Amino acid sequence: MHVPTLAEMTSEGKKPEILFWVGCAGSFDERAKKITKAFVKILQKSGISFAVLGAEERCTGDPAKRAGNEFLFQMQAMANIETMNAYAVTKIVTTCPHCFNTLKNEYPDLGGKYDVVHHTQLINSLLKEERLSISGKHYKGKRITYHDPCYLGRANQVYEAPRDLIKKLDAELVEMKNCKAKGLCCGAGGAQMFKEPEKGNKDINIERTEQAIATQPEIVAAACPFCNTMLSDGIKNKEKEETIEIKDIAELIATAEDL
Amino acid sequence: MAYLPNIFFAALLFGSVFYFRRNLLFIKRNILLGKAIDRTDHSKARWANMFRVAFGQSKMVSKPISGILHVIVYIGFVIINIELLEIILDGLLGTHRLFAPFLGEVYNFLIASFEILAALVLVAVVIFWLRRNALKIQRFWKPEMKGWPKKDADNILYFEIVLMSLFLLMNATDLLLQNQGVPHYIKAGVFPISQMITPLFASLSVDNLIILERTFWWLHITGILIFLNYLYYSKHLHILLAFPNTFFANLDPKGKFKNNKTVTEEVKLMLDPNADPYAATVDGNVPEKFGASDVTDLSWVQLMNAYTCTECGRCSTECPANQTGKLLSPRKIMMDTRDRLEEVGKNINKNGVFQDDGKQLLDSYITREELWACTSCNACVEACPVGIDPLSIIMDMRQYLVMEQSAAPSDLNNMMSNIENNGAPWPFNNQDRLLWANDN
Numbered sequence: 001m002h003v004p005t006l007a008e009m010t011s012e013g014k015k016p017e018i019l020f021w022v023g024c025a026g027s028f029d030e031r032a033k034k035i036t037k038a039f040v041k042i043l044q045k046s047g048i049s050f051a052v053l054g055a056e057e058r059c060t061g062d063p064a065k066r067a068g069n070e071f072l073f074q075m076q077a078m079a080n081i082e083t084m085n086a087y088a089v090t091k092i093v094t095t096c097p098h099c100f101n102t103l104k105n106e107y108p109d110l111g112g113k114y115d116v117v118h119h120t121q122l123i124n125s126l127l128k129e130e131r132l133s134i135s136g137k138h139y140k141g142k143r144i145t146y147h148d149p150c151y152l153g154r155a156n157q158v159y160e161a162p163r164d165l166i167k168k169l170d171a172e173l174v175e176m177k178n179c180k181a182k183g184l185c186c187g188a189g190g191a192q193m194f195k196e197p198e199k200g201n202k203d204i205n206i207e208r209t210e211q212a213i214a215t216q217p218e219i220v221a222a223a224c225p226f227c228n229t230m231l232s233d234g235i236k237n238k239e240k241e242e243t244i245e246i247k248d249i250a251e252l253i254a255t256a257e258d259l
Numbered sequence: 260m261a262y263l264p265n266i267f268f269a270a271l272l273f274g275s276v277f278y279f280r281r282n283l284l285f286i287k288r289n290i291l292l293g294k295a296i297d298r299t300d301h302s303k304a305r306w307a308n309m310f311r312v313a314f315g316q317s318k319m320v321s322k323p324i325s326g327i328l329h330v331i332v333y334i335g336f337v338i339i340n341i342e343l344l345e346i347i348l349d350g351l352l353g354t355h356r357l358f359a360p361f362l363g364e365v366y367n368f369l370i371a372s373f374e375i376l377a378a379l380v381l382v383a384v385v386i387f388w389l390r391r392n393a394l395k396i397q398r399f400w401k402p403e404m405k406g407w408p409k410k411d412a413d414n415i416l417y418f419e420i421v422l423m424s425l426f427l428l429m430n431a432t433d434l435l436l437q438n439q440g441v442p443h444y445i446k447a448g449v450f451p452i453s454q455m456i457t458p459l460f461a462s463l464s465v466d467n468l469i470i471l472e473r474t475f476w477w478l479h480i481t482g483i484l485i486f487l488n489y490l491y492y493s494k495h496l497h498i499l500l501a502f503p504n505t506f507f508a509n510l511d512p513k514g515k516f517k518n519n520k521t522v523t524e525e526v527k528l529m530l531d532p533n534a535d536p537y538a539a540t541v542d543g544n545v546p547e548k549f550g551a552s553d554v555t556d557l558s559w560v561q562l563m564n565a566y567t568c569t570e571c572g573r574c575s576t577e578c579p580a581n582q583t584g585k586l587l588s589p590r591k592i593m594m595d596t597r598d599r600l601e602e603v604g605k606n607i608n609k610n611g612v613f614q615d616d617g618k619q620l621l622d623s624y625i626t627r628e629e630l631w632a633c634t635s636c637n638a639c640v641e642a643c644p645v646g647i648d649p650l651s652i653i654m655d656m657r658q659y660l661v662m663e664q665s666a667a668p669s670d671l672n673n674m675m676s677n678i679e680n681n682g683a684p685w686p687f688n689n690q691d692r693l694l695w696a697n698d699n
Contacts, residue, residue, distance in 0.1 A: 001696055002696070003693065003696040005693070022692070022695075024683040024684055024685065026695075027683070027687075027691075027692045027693070027694075027695060028683060028685055028687045028691075028692075029685075033695040033698075036695055037695065037696075040696075052693065053692075054692055054693040055689055055690045055691075055692050055693065057682075057692055058678075058682035058683070058689065059678045059682055059683050059684060061678070063674060063675075063678070063684050064674075064675055064678055065516060066516075066635050066654070066657075067657065067661060067667055067671045067674070067675065068550065068654070068657030068658040068659070068660055068661035068662065068667065069658075069661045069662065069667075069675055070519045070522045070549065070550075070658055070662060071522050071525070071526065071662060072675055072678060072679060074519075074522050074523060074526040075526055075529075075530075075679075076678060076682070078526055078527075078530055082530075101512075101514035101515075104512075105511070105512050105514055105515035106515060106516065106518065109518040109523075110518065110523065150634070150635075150636040150637060150638075151514050154513055154514075154636065154637045154638065154640075154641050155512060155513045155514025155515075155637055156512050156513075156514055157512070181641055182321075182577065182638070182641070183638075184579055184582075184638070185579040185634045185636035185638065187579060187634060188634070189634040189635050189636050190633050190634045190635030190636070191635075191671055191674065192634050193684075194670055194671060194673070194674035194684055195631075195668050195670035195671050195674075196668075196670060197585070197632070198580070198585045198586065198587070198628055198631060198632040199585070200580070200583045200584035200585040200586075200632075201583060201584030202583040202584060203583065204579045204580070204582075204583050204634065206583075207579065207582060207583055208579075
């Protein structure tokens with residue numbers, strides 16, 4: 001697929017409506033790359049003009065900040081802000097709640113002020129503006145449970161945008177024991193993704209996977225590449241990968257639309 | 260001689276209030292050992308938050324059983340304290356039921372309400388005790404609750420049982436004296452609860468009834484004044500501090516972690532091609548310490564959080580690390596912060612200024628294993644019914660570990676050097692960021 005970079009578009013004298021912040025997981029992680037591509041197909045179908053930064057994008061610095069390295073975080077942030085301000089970026093969409101939170105909440109203090117939305121929010125507004133439609137055929141009546149990513153839900157109060165999309169698929173949305181403001185973390189946040197867990201009697205992703213399995217879903221919908229990894233590992237650990245799929249909401253919509 | 264009780268009462272009252280004020284000033288001094296942080300913005304939203312969360316108990320009912328029981332005790336506490344005003348004035352002036360003649364029917368209504376509330380509080384407190392000691396609800400039996408915290412929690416319940424019982428006993432004996440037309444005991448009040456316990460005392464003579472009524476009256480007010488002074492030594496300070504604590508709570512989105520401005524200055528200098536790398540710092544001062552290793556590195560709001568914590572454990576129940584058996588308990592983070600702050604405060608009281616005692620919050624109280632178990636998921640912050648933020652303390656302490664001691668777990672060091680060198684937490688070449696668009 002051809003995905004334009006901001007550099008390309010700028011050299012052609014064009015300015016996209018929105019910058020798609022792909023994120024490190026979305027760029028490099030095999031599983032997350034599928035989410036990235038699904039979302040790009042949705043963007044292309046809607047006809048919205050967008051671009052990515054490509055090699056000019058760097059880690060937002062989220063895991064460095066949460067690990068305690070404020071210096072490294074700010075170095076990353078300043079570099080990204082310099083790049084984006086040079087292109088006069090105003091609106092950003094991202095498929096990663098960690099990037100979303102950092103760009104939206106922590107970049108303004110360092111001079112990066114943008115209108116930042118999560119991909120589930122953008123898809124909702126594209127639907128509202130009738131630039132996109134969702135067919136309910138593919139997932140009609142399927143049991144789907146939704147896992148709230150901490151940095152989308154509790155951290156930024158985005159609970160309904162992803163749920164609205166699942167409902168638009170005509171799927172049966174079932175809630176886990178812990179959901180919305182009381183959602184249970186997948187275990188990856190706060191830089192835990194990059195280290196072994198401390199000793200305990202269970203891994204957090206197993207606990208969360210058990211809550212998901214208890215709803216007897218056909219699909220566990222995620223909205224974060226890290227949650228996706230943690231829950232996929234959990235499902236494998238429980239040997240349920242034959243019956244339960246872990247899918248990002250962007251993937252569900254791309255599949256529903258045969259993209 | 261006739262004024263002896265009045266004088267004794269005044270001495271008891273003012274002595275208690277003075278001693279309590281002294282301890283409150285200690286708390287204020289200790290809280291102000293924390294660093295400055297501006298929480299005076301958006302005052303409208305702050306008042307609203309305080310009214311909703313502290314005054315309106317909005318977060319308590321997310322756990323319906325303990326929530327509703329707590330609301331009963333809270334309303335009881337606030338409303339019955341109106342009666343306290345009359346008791347204090349009666350004590351000082353030597354009067355009895357001073358407000359009755361002025362309020363008439365309203366007085367009857369008030370006394371009846373106090374009685375019903377007192378009975379409800381008694382029931383609620385007994386259920387609280389059973390939840391702790393018979394049902395042994397898990398969050399009250401976590402390791403950090405061993406010893407004093409457990410005893411403290413029970414003491415508070417015993418205090419409330421005794422105070423409510425004395426209030427009803429005092430009214431029951433008063434009612435009997437009123438009914439017998441004993442002078443001084445004016446006919447006033449309606450006693451829906453204590454009238455049921457009057458048979459206990461019905462056979463007593465008037466003299467004995469007066470002795471009992473006075474005893475209950477004095478024990479009740481003395482108990483309240485002792486309880487007031489117990490607050491400082493217990494976890495129960497939340498009845499006062501919940502209000503400022505919710506007012507000064509963080510109103511930003513929970514995912515926004517604070518920006519360290521000292522670091523911003525340094526990063527700007529580093530990125531400025533015209534800056535002289537060998538120049539002294541702008542103001543010639545030694546750069547500020549990064550993060551927190553002791554209580555004095557925390558902000559005054561974080562320290563107030565520690566005094567406000569009533570150790571209910573809702574944070575730890577929701578904490579994913581705690582749920583899966585890790586050492587981390589957000590409640591323990593708050594309890595440790597308070598214990599260390601008290602220790603620092605006592606050190607200052609003794610020595611005038613703080614003398615190094617070879618201890619600090621990090622390692623002497625909070626271990627690194629606890630700090631690294633946090634997923635920064637904000638469940639603890641969301642769960643706290645009084646707006647405490649344990650996560651901010653964990654993050655400040657991580658910042659100290661990494662920036663002052665380079666003491667991150669090795670996996671995290673790898674992640675950070677990848678970000679530094681490649682712009683991603685994994686060892687990929689940043690030039691390959693768009694390769695995903697090429698494969699199918």
